[in-house]
Amino acid sequence: MSFVKANGIVGQSGGPTAAINASLCGIIRGACGKLNKLYGMENGISGLLQGRVVDLSLLFNNNMALSDLELTPSAALGSCRLKLPKDFNSPIYSKIFEILEKHSMGYLFYIGGNDSMDTVAKLSAYSKEKSLGVSVIGIPKTIDNDLVLTDHTPGYGSAAKYVATTVYEISRDISAYKLPSVTIVEVMGRDAGWIGCSCALSKHVFGKGADLIYLPEGEFTVGRFLQDVKNKLKQKSDVLVCVCEGVNLGTRAEGKDPFGHVQLSGVGKLLEGEVKRKIGCKARSIELNLPQRCAGHLVSGTDIDESVMAGKYAAELALDGVSGKMVAFVRKSGEYGVDLTCVDADLVANEIKRVPRDFIDSENSYITQKGIDYVLPLIQGEKNVKYVMGMPHHFEIEDYLCTK
């Protein structure tokens, strides 16, 4: 049941980032003039299954809208978390491909993380098995930077820039007083400490920033942490510690709130309590939380440009009939730059890329020069964010498209 394939469709999936719309933008720009129509699924595959699609072709030649979209954080099309079943006999597959056929969609783009690459691999395999001829291409996206087979992922550079800047600003703030104090900044990174690496940048460049950095990949004990902090307090009064949410505490991070209920506490808050009790000085913890992935006002120019490139390249690949692949970055040697390539989506699916051991120092409490050299180029460059009434102006899908 091969069908006419004049059109394409794109979806966004998983946790949003500050660059996921830049990749969407790249696909729209890449498809313009090549595809008759490009549709967007609202809330990824979940929305597609409900027939919720919008006509993105309306943006094809609207440069102003596309520029706005490029710098708008979060997922303009909405996102979902839906894992497709293993069994191709599931009616979910026939339903998806019926919708594609109905709209003559021969090209499916899915922007997401390792779960989304699982979706790409499965849809591509199904299309091949049934000889449907649909090209399915994945575009990587995650601030966690934990996808294998690519030098880094779109979204990571902007998160790293936001974290590097915020850690620098916090280090200045806490240096205003002369009293001994310990400030603990908790950053994202449940399984992999890539964002933690960016905490080392301001000290490297300006001499001010994190004094200690702990990643999930490094050995960690509360006792050792306290000893590290005590040692730093002998050298300076305002000690700044950065810790990834996923460091192994050796205890479940649970406490009871004033109503007597069990409460999940972040690692930062727990270590703050330990410092207060065991060292006795002023301590504060700061969880950077969601702004790490949605601070569109402070994006990395490199990240945004590469995210657009990845989207454009995905359009090229699809039009060349490639399927089941994810766009990937290969870092050039010498001066920073990337070459685009593609890798099998099923090799990326469900895998996690961890920070290499040689990015972490022998004390497990800081980032090595190698780690700094890896992340520093990714935060370079700024974008001119448009401000309206004192706040960044974002793309609003409702302004341009109606659901059809």
Next chain:
Amino acid sequence: MSFVKANGIVGQSGGPTAAINASLCGIIRGACGKLNKLYGMENGISGLLQGRVVDLSLLFNNNMALSDLELTPSAALGSCRLKLPKDFNSPIYSKIFEILEKHSMGYLFYIGGNDSMDTVAKLSAYSKEKSLGVSVIGIPKTIDNDLVLTDHTPGYGSAAKYVATTVYEISRDISAYKLPSVTIVEVMGRDAGWIGCSCALSKHVFGKGADLIYLPEGEFTVGRFLQDVKNKLKQKSDVLVCVCEGVNLGTRAEGKDPFGHVQLSGVGKLLEGEVKRKIGCKARSIELNLPQRCAGHLVSGTDIDESVMAGKYAAELALDGVSGKMVAFVRKSGEYGVDLTCVDADLVANEIKRVPRDFIDSENSYITQKGIDYVLPLIQGEKNVKYVMGMPHHFEIEDYLCTK
């Protein structure tokens, strides 16, 4: 013991802000050509008492350094929290004025909040009582905006812009999914909810942002909060709540951590727990924490310009022999603008200006048009922050001055 007064000195005190260095910059610019030398006290009055002063005259004609200083967050001179004794017989007073005399300092500028205005009032009163002829001028500074007798305070506009932007970005992030969820953003404001007012701006301008806002000035109960959230969940899936740290919970915000120790919890975390238990949907809390006062990369142009103006005006006042006064803003009627004036520092000292009742709606769960009209002009305008190696470049006092 009146003495030669060719020189001046300036100090910064209390919690730093993103605009406190802009006021310092204004004083330096205002003193240039008028005073022989301008000194800076390191860590405020505490540092002065230890003789830790730097020669700021070295910056008099260094426009590049001053431009950097203007956009550098935190207190470049360092800060302190020291309350002067009531008794003028305390040796602390004679010591301070001995130092002033030694350096021929006839003009003392102190940038700070209501505790600092207490210092200004006392030093001025002491100088008058002893006929020492030192002009002591206060320059307001606090992100909390809770100083009386001024329309608003330097530092507040930048904090408000950061919070308005971040709340807007978070609202976009959480709207990516279709599942019911409640996100609680905790902002600063222990006694007064001025920062909470800025949480209403993005919804007002762009239609996306906080759905519910609670200030310390409004009546608050957990039961009422839960009912408000339930009502919002009937209208939309992603409910965003902003709450000031100082809302009255009717219980002490204490819990026990996994090690069995008492832990202070923020109001956001507590309400998150209540939503999970009583409503049962996904809930998350985000404490914006220190970045609210130190995010130099996202300052309000209006705030920075006014902070510089306040510093310059302070220099004028001091040179005119005024003493014991704090610079204040009077808002013009019609199109936004401010006139500068000065008020008695002792009337500002130790007082707190609360958000007026008519800025809060009758349900105690949002900001009125009057509140929005008050804060919106204060976040207008952006500054061209200089980036070096992907991070904002900050002024480093060590690059220009040596301690003397």
